[in-house]
Each structure stands twice: as structure tokens, then as C-alpha cells.
Amino acid sequence: MNKNSDTRYDVDFSEYHFNDHPGVFTYKLHKKLKTKNGNMSIFVQSVNGEKHQITLFPDSHFLGMKDVKVGSTIRVEFVVSKSGKVYAKSIEVKE
Numbered sequence: 001m002n003k004n005s006d007t008r009y010d011v012d013f014s015e016y017h018f019n020d021h022p023g024v025f026t027y028k029l030h031k032k033l034k035t036k037n038g039n040m041s042i043f044v045q046s047v048n049g050e051k052h053q054i055t056l057f058p059d060s061h062f063l064g065m066k067d068v069k070v071g072s073t074i075r076v077e078f079v080v081s082k083s084g085k086v087y088a089k090s091i092e093v094k095e
Contacts, residue, residue, distance in 0.1 A: 016043050016053040020086050022078050026094070027052070029072045032065065040065060044074070055089050063091040 008059055011031050019025070027044035030051075040056040042065060054076065056062040068074065073094040078086050 011043055012058055016051045017076055018086075019052045022080050023078045025052075026073065026075050026076060029065075029070050030069060031070060032068075044076075056088065063088060063090060064093070068093055075090070076077055087089070 011033070025046055027046050029042060029044055031043040033041045035055075038058055040062045041048075041054065042054045043051070044054060045051050056065055065074075075092040075094055077090045078089050079089045080086055
């Protein structure tokens with residue numbers, strides 16, 4: 001990845017959960033981690049204080065998050081897949 005992403009697990013995973021609601025949400029990026037299987041997990045906090053973990057995949061080019069700096073504000077659009085799972089469809093960097 002880059003200097004803003006690493007494989008150290010210095011995140012309290014119990015504080016973060018996966019979003020299960022479709023829609024568009026604004027977050028502050030807290031942490032990015034490269035996973036063992038080549039995906040990226042980002043850890044974010046919404047404007048109302050909810051902490052979410054979002055999994056991004058290489059085939060979507062990590063939705064452009066590879067070079068986004070920790071501390072940035074992002075807008076994430078979540079949609080429901082055909083199998084009924086909610087996933088991040090797009091990410092826009094706000095600052």
C-alpha cells in the first residue's frame with residue numbers, strides 16, 4: 001500500500017462494525033489496513049459517532065482509497081447486492 005496504510009493491527013476491532021444500511025454516509029477516515037488476502041479494510045467514524053469497518057477489493061481498485069490520507073473526510077455510497085449484502089459502491093473524498 002503506502003505510508004498511510006499498514007498491516008499492524010493497532011485498531012480496537014470491537015469498536016467498529018459493518019454498515020448494514022444502504023445510503024450515502026459521511027465519515028472521517030481513521031485507519032487503513034491491508035488484509036492477508038489482498039483486500040483493504042478502512043476504519044471510519046460517521047458524523048454521528050458510529051464507527052464502521054469497510055472492506056474494499058482490488059478488482060474495484062479499492063474505490064480510489066489507496067492514496068487517500070488518514071484523517072480525510074469521505075462520502076461512501078452503500079448499496080444492496082443481488083445476494084442481499086450491503087457493500088460500498090463508491091467513495092468520494094471531500095477533503
